[in-house]
Amino acid sequence: MKDVYLFSGFLGSGKTSMLTDVIRQLKEANLKPAVIMNELGKLPFDSQAVEEDVPLKEMLEGCICCSGAEKTEAQIQSLLHDQEFDVLIIETTGAAHPVEALDAVYSPLFADKLNIKGIVTVADSRLWLNRSNLTPQVRSLFMEQIRHAHLLLANKTDLLTESEQAQVVYELQGFNAKAFILQTTNGRVPLKLLQNIQSTARVSKDDIVTARIGESFNLGSRLIRFDTSFTQEQFENWVRSLPDTVYRMKGYVPIEGIKNPMLFQYAYGMVQWLPEYIKMEPNLVIIGENINTLEII
Numbered sequence: 001m002k003d004v005y006l007f008s009g010f011l012g013s014g015k016t017s018m019l020t021d022v023i024r025q026l027k028e029a030n031l032k033p034a035v036i037m038n039e040l041g042k043l044p045f046d047s048q049a050v051e052e053d054v055p056l057k058e059m060l061e062g063c064i065c066c067s068g069a070e071k072t073e074a075q076i077q078s079l080l081h082d083q084e085f086d087v088l089i090i091e092t093t094g095a096a097h098p099v100e101a102l103d104a105v106y107s108p109l110f111a112d113k114l115n116i117k118g119i120v121t122v123a124d125s126r127l128w129l130n131r132s133n134l135t136p137q138v139r140s141l142f143m144e145q146i147r148h149a150h151l152l153l154a155n156k157t158d159l160l161t162e163s164e165q166a167q168v169v170y171e172l173q174g175f176n177a178k179a180f181i182l183q184t185t186n187g188r189v190p191l192k193l194l195q196n197i198q199s200t201a202r203v204s205k206d207d208i209v210t211a212r213i214g215e216s217f218n219l220g221s222r223l224i225r226f227d228t229s230f231t232q233e234q235f236e237n238w239v240r241s242l243p244d245t246v247y248r249m250k251g252y253v254p255i256e257g258i259k260n261p262m263l264f265q266y267a268y269g270m271v272q273w274l275p276e277y278i279k280m281e282p283n284l285v286i287i288g289e290n291i292n293t294l295e296i297i
């Protein structure tokens, strides 16, 4: 039996950071991981976090729940058929409901092959404290991902004071009493803790508060291509001018005087720049609500 973990968490909370670190630990323990990854944006940036020797299936354009259980089944089946692996990690997009994603892997086809361990949710601790600023639909999805976790990471603790950290853990435990809660930075979770998850019985679909991409939830992604370069200041000024309903941006931005476009990441007001040693296409994905009306730099 192969262990299966579902990694959940809202956009930019730290799922990819967790995935990279868990893959490292699995390899150190001589366990071979395989990954199914979903990406709401159009560029498979995050797949760069997975080294080439790890079997990877990507589902671009949408999430496990929207693309249907059949597609996930087909991907798992092809992994089982073509690849040797011990552990399967399914990273759901930040816009998927974890229980719907979990449901997709509970296929009778795999009943004797897959041991579904459960949902690991990474929550951005600062976002938890500021959740009242989210639109109702997004808040509902953010809270659902937390409510259904078997293991819950209160991530980005480095951005909080000690008393805020204590408040987050206290509140999270009150909200999801069954989850084991771990305070983390960069999604670092010891492998032993993952392996010890005892997933409870299947969650009933009736227990799901609907919060998915649909008419009432205008979460979408937009791809921009840059023809000119900017100063970092110019670019960050534009970022600051964007509405709060832009949740996540990532991509490569051409910066004046710097050879290759820089890797740019944005999640909830926090900006991160990293130099890139290869020349990546100057593309940026923006994820948020009603982003088609945004003014682009």
Ligand SMILES: Nc1nc2c(ncn2[C@@H]2O[C@H](COP(=O)(O)OP(=O)(O)OP(=O)(O)O)[C@@H](O)[C@H]2O)c(=O)[nH]1
Binding pocket: 009, 010, 011, 012, 013, 014, 015, 016, 017, 018, 046, 093, 094, 155, 156, 157, 158, 159, 184, 185, 186, 187, 248, 265, 266, 267, 272
């Ligand atoms: N300060 C701080 N930043 C973090 C931490 N964990 C992750 N980040 C940063 O947050 C951003 C998002 O992290 P990812 O691991 O890509 O998050 P994700 O959930 O995979 O994001 P999606 O691509 O939207 O699914 C990156 O810029 C990370 O470097 C943390 O513990 N502290």
